[in-house]
Amino acid sequence: MSPADAAGPADVVVALDVGGTGMKCALVRPDGTTVHTERHPTDAGRGPDAVVETILDVAEGLAGKARADGRDPVALGIAVPGVVDEAAGVAVWSANVGFRDVPLRGLAEERLGLPTVLGHDVRVGGLAEARLGAGRGTGHVLFVAIGTGIAAAHVVDGAAASGAHGAAGEIGHVLVRPGGPRCGCGRDGCLEAVASASAIARRYAEATGAGPTGTAGDGGPTGTPASAADVADRAAAGEPAAARVWAEAVEALADGLATGQALYDVETVVVGGGLAQAGPRLFDPLRAALHERMTFHRRPRLVAAALGDEAGCLGAALLALDAR
Numbered sequence: 001m002s003p004a005d006a007a008g009p010a011d012v013v014v015a016l017d018v019g020g021t022g023m024k025c026a027l028v029r030p031d032g033t034t035v036h037t038e039r040h041p042t043d044a045g046r047g048p049d050a051v052v053e054t055i056l057d058v059a060e061g062l063a064g065k066a067r068a069d070g071r072d073p074v075a076l077g078i079a080v081p082g083v084v085d086e087a088a089g090v091a092v093w094s095a096n097v098g099f100r101d102v103p104l105r106g107l108a109e110e111r112l113g114l115p116t117v118l119g120h121d122v123r124v125g126g127l128a129e130a131r132l133g134a135g136r137g138t139g140h141v142l143f144v145a146i147g148t149g150i151a152a153a154h155v156v157d158g159a160a161a162s163g164a165h166g167a168a169g170e171i172g173h174v175l176v177r178p179g180g181p182r183c184g185c186g187r188d189g190c191l192e193a194v195a196s197a198s199a200i201a202r203r204y205a206e207a208t209g210a211g212p213t214g215t216a217g218d219g220g221p222t223g224t225p226a227s228a229a230d231v232a233d234r235a236a237a238g239e240p241a242a243a244r245v246w247a248e249a250v251e252a253l254a255d256g257l258a259t260g261q262a263l264y265d266v267e268t269v270v271v272g273g274g275l276a277q278a279g280p281r282l283f284d285p286l287r288a289a290l291h292e293r294m295t296f297h298r299r300p301r302l303v304a305a306a307l308g309d310e311a312g313c314l315g316a317a318l319l320a321l322d323a324r
Ligand SMILES: [Zn+2]
Pocket: 172, 173, 183, 184, 185, 186, 187, 190
């Protein structure tokens, strides 16, 4: 909460969190309060060049909106998924947005004339949860986002390390089930192949003979495959196949988080992403399974994320505020 130092009364930063389907955008004051939000479709199917143009247009529009409202946009923070070289300001690789070595920071600085920082979506989400959300008040936080995939951010004293190649925190690709289900990365038995929201839906469909769920669409009017949330509901209602798939996911997550705790020894594990919406159906058995796995390690607090899908955008704002 130090960025308020030396801030002008009308200062705001422009923040964008670019996802595979949508962009969450905001104008954020130095004290962390949001004064304006917008959402725009990413439309990643148009290709990376078009997506970059949209990012720059939206950022320029937000800076213009700030000025029109009598505010002073002082910096820009952009969060993107995939592999991000934060030091160089380059979006190195992203499966769902299609980025390949896009020098996004330079492009944005050129277009907007504002100091710009580029961050990784999960790392900045973790930053926001650690500083403003569920990890607030603790110095060592592991933030784990469980959705289509699983990724983590290790935040120490309000900063998330990005690794030597911009790829730190890939806890979804910790091997938890050797010879297990094939992961999107090409290996068998990664955590995210068993316990991501999409893996849970896929494994339930396979277990019940509904067949693979095909593309990751929003579902049709009829015959919509069961989502991970549906599997949690059916498991709670005692349906055997759902209970088995859900329990296997929880056990795999506990293995992955136990590895995280062995490496990082954090005070608080914050779980966010779509799967965290399952609430006690996830957290009660996961906490028990994680604690079972702790031998000499201290048991971390296991809590649900508090900022929802705003975390990435707030984190992008924090990066921009830090960088001013
Ligand atoms: Zn993998």
